[in-house]
Amino acid sequence: MDPLLELRNVTFGYGRIPTVRNISLHIHEGQFVAIVGPSGAGKTTVLKLVLGLLSPQQGERWCARPSLRIGYVPQIETVDWSFPVTVEQVVLMGAVRRAPFWPWPRRGDREQAQRILDQLGIGALRTRHIRDLSGGQQQRVFLARALMAEPDMLVLDEPTAGVDMQTAENILHLLADLNQQGMTILLTTHDLNTAAAHVPWIVCLNETIIAQGPPHAVFTEEILNRTYRADMMVIHHEGLLIVQQRPHPHTLHDILPTPVPGHPPEESPGEE
Numbered sequence: 001m002d003p004l005l006e007l008r009n010v011t012f013g014y015g016r017i018p019t020v021r022n023i024s025l026h027i028h029e030g031q032f033v034a035i036v037g038p039s040g041a042g043k044t045t046v047l048k049l050v051l052g053l054l055s056p057q058q059g060e061r062w063c064a065r066p067s068l069r070i071g072y073v074p075q076i077e078t079v080d081w082s083f084p085v086t087v088e089q090v091v092l093m094g095a096v097r098r099a100p101f102w103p104w105p106r107r108g109d110r111e112q113a114q115r116i117l118d119q120l121g122i123g124a125l126r127t128r129h130i131r132d133l134s135g136g137q138q139q140r141v142f143l144a145r146a147l148m149a150e151p152d153m154l155v156l157d158e159p160t161a162g163v164d165m166q167t168a169e170n171i172l173h174l175l176a177d178l179n180q181q182g183m184t185i186l187l188t189t190h191d192l193n194t195a196a197a198h199v200p201w202i203v204c205l206n207e208t209i210i211a212q213g214p215p216h217a218v219f220t221e222e223i224l225n226r227t228y229r230a231d232m233m234v235i236h237h238e239g240l241l242i243v244q245q246r247p248h249p250h251t252l253h254d255i256l257p258t259p260v261p262g263h264p265p266e267e268s269p270g271e272e
């Protein structure tokens with residue numbers, strides 16, 4: 001089967017030096033893919049190449065059809081919150097994109113927005129101001145906006161950034177459910193453990209693709225060390241894969257005070 005979208009040996013740089021090199025990525029219909037890698041590895045850059053917001057300097061972006069609709073969920077940190085809008089207004093912006101010549105929401109659109117919000121577990125927040133929501137709730141609102149446009153594929157930049165572990169788990173679970181219903185999903189994340197538990201195809205990126213495959217195949221110490229250029233540790237526990245950076249003994253030694261025998265450590269100033 002042909003992929004829905006492909007990057008073919010793509011190289012791109014913002015300046016003269018390439019930011020990402022020789023990226024070959026196939027996204028097939030119904031796939032659920034996570035790009036992982038350290039800060040500055042080029043994850044967002046690859047998403048922008050997939051979205052067509054950046055053009056390859058070498059290689060090419062190939063789409064199965066020109067009408068392919070991609071729903072984009074940006075990093076919530078990049079959104080300007082001073083704009084006074086309600087949850088429903090944000091979600092309805094997705095419908096405007098779908099029918100750009102009809103700027104007013106139709107009753108059917110309102111009902112669809114409510115259905116999507118209910119599906120994402122935030123139906124009760126419809127009239128709330130977006131600024132007053134938690135990070136996890138805001139993330140769902142932007143996911144709802146993307147779904148409102150009835151996309152063929154969802155692209156999410158760091159959907160679990162800035163939320164607690166439980167919320168991150170819920171968001172990934174929700175995306176896994178959408179994928180089960182047939183949605184093609186590509187995301188970036190720093191959260192290796194949640195990705196290992198929920199995402200069936202992982203792309204390890206650091207300027208170029210170091211490896212890609214199912215979590216058990218790519219989350220090895222060798223591949224992670226090359227991806228993160230750090231000493232990574234992989235633990236298999238009760239069927240789960242747990243990834244952690246190995247604590248550096250010198251760092252710990254530098255941080256902790258050396259205890260003097262016979263003298264209890266002093267209490268830090270300012271603490272009651």
Ligand SMILES: Nc1ncnc2c1ncn2[C@@H]1O[C@H](COP(=O)(O)OP(=O)(O)OP(=O)(O)O)[C@@H](O)[C@H]1O
Nearest residue numbers: 014015019037038039040041042043044045046188
């Ligand atoms: N618009 C831009 N102009 C110039 N350089 C940029 C621009 N956007 C990103 N870069 C640089 O390109 C490199 C890759 O950035 P990118 O945002 O793709 O990384 P990332 O893996 O998504 O990082 P993070 O995990 O921190 O979000 C970084 O060194 C960054 O400073």
